Structure formats: structure tokens, C-alpha cells
Amino acid sequence: MSSETIRDRILESLENLPSDATHDEAIERLVFLAKIDAGLADLDAGKGISHDQVKRRLEL
Numbered sequence: 001m002s003s004e005t006i007r008d009r010i011l012e013s014l015e016n017l018p019s020d021a022t023h024d025e026a027i028e029r030l031v032f033l034a035k036i037d038a039g040l041a042d043l044d045a046g047k048g049i050s051h052d053q054v055k056r057r058l059e060l
Contacts, residue, residue, distance in 0.1 A: 009033060 013029050042048060049057075 006037075 010030060010033070013033055014026060017026060017029065
């Protein structure tokens with residue numbers, strides 16, 4: 001991950017919202033970023049599963 005702080009990423013994300021964005025849209029964007037960070041942390045901790053395992057679970 002880059003040296004960019006969480007605060008920097010939050011500010012950048014909010015600055016990139018349209019000027020008519022609602023509070024709910026801003027919150028959704030921040031929740032989305034938090035979920036991405038949590039997923040990446042899980043992968044870094046070895047908690048992910050392989051693509052083949054996903055396909056088996058979804059019976060694809």
C-alpha cells in the first residue's frame with residue numbers, strides 16, 4: 001500500500017464526489033473504502049481463498 005494516509009484517502013474520495021452529492025452518498029463511499037481496506041487486510045493476513053475455491057463454492 002502507498003504511504004498515503006487513511007485521512008488523505010478519505011479527503012480525496014470526498015473531494016471527488018459530485019458537488020450535488022448527498023450525505024448518504026458520501027457515507028456509502030466511505031463505507032465502501034473501509035470494506036476494501038478490510039478485505040485487503042484479510043488477504044494480507046492469509047484469510048483469502050483462491051479463485052478455484054470461489055468457483056467451487058459458487059458451483060461455476
